[in-house]
Amino acid sequence: xxxxxxxxxxxxxxxxxxxxxxxxxxxxxxxxxxxxxxxxxxxxxxxxxxxxxxxxxxxxxxxxxxxxxxxxxxxxxxxxxxxxxxxxxxxxxxxxxxxxxxxxxxxxxxxxxxxxxxxxxxxxxxxxxxxxxxxxxxxxxxxxxxxxxxxxxxxxxxxxxxxxxxxxxxxxxxxxxxxxxxxxxxxxxxxxxxxxxxxxxxxxxxxxxxxxxxxxxxxxxxxxxxxxxxxxxxxxxxxxxxxxxxxxxxxxxxxxxxxxxxxxxxxxxxxxxxxxxxxxxxxxxx
Amino acid sequence: xxxxxxxxxxxxxxxxxxxxxxxxxxxxxxxxxxxxxxxxxxxxxxxxxxxxxxxxxxxxxxxxxxxxxxxxxxxxxxxxxxxxxxxxxxxxxxxxxxxxxxxxxxxxxxxxxxxxxxxxxxxxxxxxxxxxxxxxxxxxxxxxxxxxxxxxxxxxxxxxxxxxxxxxxx
Numbered sequence: 092x093x094x095x096x097x098x099x100x101x102x103x104x105x106x107x108x109x110x111x112x113x114x115x116x117x118x119x120x121x122x123x124x125x126x127x128x129x130x131x132x133x134x135x136x137x138x139x140x141x142x143x144x145x146x147x148x149x150x151x152x153x154x155x156x157x158x159x160x161x162x163x164x165x166x167x168x169x170x171x172x173x174x175x176x177x178x179x180x181x182x183x184x185x186x187x188x189x190x191x192x193x194x195x196x197x198x199x200x201x202x203x204x205x206x207x208x209x210x211x212x213x214x215x216x217x218x219x220x221x222x223x224x225x226x227x228x229x230x231x232x233x234x235x236x237x238x239x240x241x242x243x244x245x246x247x248x249x250x251x252x253x254x255x256x257x258x259x260x261x262x263x264x265x266x267x268x269x270x271x272x273x274x275x276x277x278x279x280x281x282x283x284x285x286x287x288x289x290x291x292x293x294x295x296x297x298x299x300x301x302x303x304x305x306x307x308x309x310x311x312x313x314x315x316x317x318x319x320x321x322x323x324x325x326x327x328x329x330x331x332x333x334x335x336x337x338x339x340x341x342x343x344x345x346x347x348x349x350x351x352x353x354x355x356x357x358x359x360x361x362x363x364x365x366x367x368x369x370x371x372x373x374x375x376x377x
Numbered sequence: 378x379x380x381x382x383x384x385x386x387x388x389x390x391x392x393x394x395x396x397x398x399x400x401x402x403x404x405x406x407x408x409x410x411x412x413x414x415x416x417x418x419x420x421x422x423x424x425x426x427x428x429x430x431x432x433x434x435x436x437x438x439x440x441x442x443x444x445x446x447x448x449x450x451x452x453x454x455x456x457x458x459x460x461x462x463x464x465x466x467x468x469x470x471x472x473x474x475x476x477x478x479x480x481x482x483x484x485x486x487x488x489x490x491x492x493x494x495x496x497x498x499x500x501x502x503x504x505x506x507x508x509x510x511x512x513x514x515x516x517x518x519x520x521x522x523x524x525x526x527x528x529x530x531x532x533x534x535x536x537x538x539x540x541x542x543x544x545x546x547x
Contacts, residue, residue: 101423108431108453113492116446120496130439137393137440144397152401217396220404222503222510223448223489224441229396255442263442270501288500291507293404299500354404 126256135258141217141229197247198360211236211361216261220293220354225255226269230359233261241321243362249327249350250274250315251359262361266353267328268293275319276328281306284316287328287347293354296329298345307343309334312350323362380421380536381428384413387532388436396440406514408482410436412522414452415478416529418459419469430456437485444496451488455481471526479519486511 096103126134160183198212217229232238234257242254244264252272255265265272272289283305287296301307311331317324329347336343391409399405410433417429434452438445459481466473490511494502 104424105427105453105457108427109450109457112434112446112449112453114446116444116450116492117496119446120444126439133389133436133439137389137396140390140393141397144394145400148397148401215400217393218399218404219396219440219442220399221406221408221441222507222514223408223437223486223493224443227442265442270497270503291503292510 131258138258138261145216194247194358198358209237209363211238211363213262213359213361215357215359218354219263220266222291225271226266226289226291226293226353227255228252228264228266228353228356228359230262230264230361231260232361233258235259237363238262238361239363242364243322243326244359245326245362246351246356246359248352248356249329250322251351251353251356253321254361264359266293267349267351268296268353272296273299273319274322274328275316276313277316277324278305278307278331279312279314280308281311283307284318285313287313294348294352295332296347296349298331298334298347299342301343301345303336303341303343305343307331307334307345313347378428380417380425381432383532383536384417384429385432385436387413388433392436392440405517406510407521408437408485408514408518409521409525410440411452411455411481411485411518412478412525412529414456415459415474415481415522416533418456418481419463419474419477420533423460426456426460427453443493447489447492448485451485451492454488455484458484471523474526474529475519475523478522479515482515482518483511486514 195212211232213230213232215228216231219225219227219229221227228244228251230244238254238257240254240257244251244253250267252264252266252269255263257263266289267274267287268289268291270289270291274287275284276287277284283301285301285305285307286299288299289296298307298313309331313328313331315322315324315326315328327350329349332346332348334343334345388410391412395407395409398407414426414430414433417426421429430453431449434449437448437452441448459477462477462480466477487508490503490507497503
């Protein structure tokens with residue numbers, strides 16, 4: 092037997108490497124465990140590369156646009172003084188700052204709708220919209236800033252998702268369009284209730300449990316109902332598209348176009364009330 | 378061992394890089410940690426390559442955020458398929474490597490969608506529409522393979538086994 096194993100050692104090792112992980116997967120597929128210390132270490136090790144590549148891309152973009160500006164400025168320099176050039180550059184910088192300010196201001200305008208929870212602002216530093224796994228955004232705030240799992244994450248346009256895992260200086264956000272994400276919603280116009288479930292495609296989600304008898308219309312705005320214990324009520328989630336009622340069945344079906352485009356979102360707010368506190372705030376005084 | 382460690386470090390770095398790249402490319406999906414796996418299938422021996430596949434599969438599993446084991450197994454399968462392809466196709470050039478990378482990414486992506494259908498909770502099974510995103514991921518990863526081919530060649534020089542001196546050598 093041992094001779095046989097030695098003879099076919101490579102084949103046996105390969106078969107083990109193929110089959111054992113599959114057993115592990117099928118055993119834990121419904122109840123994935125938390126990250127171990129080694130997992131956290133490996134993820135943390137990737138963060139500097141993520142940061143460096145992000146900075147390199149941003150820097151290259153800025154350098155390219157600066158180069159274009161300089162080429163343009165060189166033509167102008169023949170006619171204008173260097174002072175005008177400097178002012179033009181300043182103006183460009185100010186425009187960029189103003190655009191950022193506008194985005195941040197709209198985030199702040201949005202903040203009062205968030206049920207008085209303490210709010211942590213964060214920047215998106217990574218995106219993993221992997222069709223094989225979970226759809227995650229990485230933000231530059233983590234447990235050091237008081238973030239915990241399941242905290243709601245919103246952008247100025249609406250719901251982005253919820254915190255999925257937390258490291259000291261960063262956190263992963265499970266986005267609204269992930270297959271495992273489900274948000275309890277109401278139609279803003281008619282107050283009819285349903286769920287919005289992710290499809291795995293970052294541009295579209297789907298409407299679940301929308302009763303046939305309830306009042307849903309194409310283009311209706313869906314807002315959080317607050318009944319799922321995660322999101323406070325009244326936050327925009329998305330708009331109904333492709334509404335269809337089959338000949339029979341309890342429910343009507345539709346796609347939902349998310350209010351916040353997760354492929355483009357740059358800054359987010361995290362409603363940082365601990366879960367028990369947030370739930371108590373929504374239930375009101377006893 | 379040296380190759381497996383270097384490939385693991387590279388896979389972690391590539392996973393971080395793809396996250397930042399996706400952010401600036403509108404959420405374009407990549408599977409960059411598969412690059413060292415395909416490279417090992419082309420260049421490394423069996424047990425060495427298997428070590429690389431398991432290490433990169435762990436990284437893919439970790440960064441995908443899903444339950445453990447699925448992507449390790451599929452990465453080993455992709456490595457085996459790439460080894461088989463290596464023996465029958467000419468894949469040593471950059472274009473051949475990119476094509477093999479695209480094929481391996483498709484295999485892992487479609488395999489993951491298929492197996493996830495058996496285990497997903499009711500209502501959360503991946504839809505057939507995600508096949509399009511898997512193909513997009515394969516294309517993006519193949520292009521990245523083409524661009525990173527010189528880096529992997531450089532890495533190969535670093536990890537390739539030195540000939541052991543014989544009795545007559547000092």
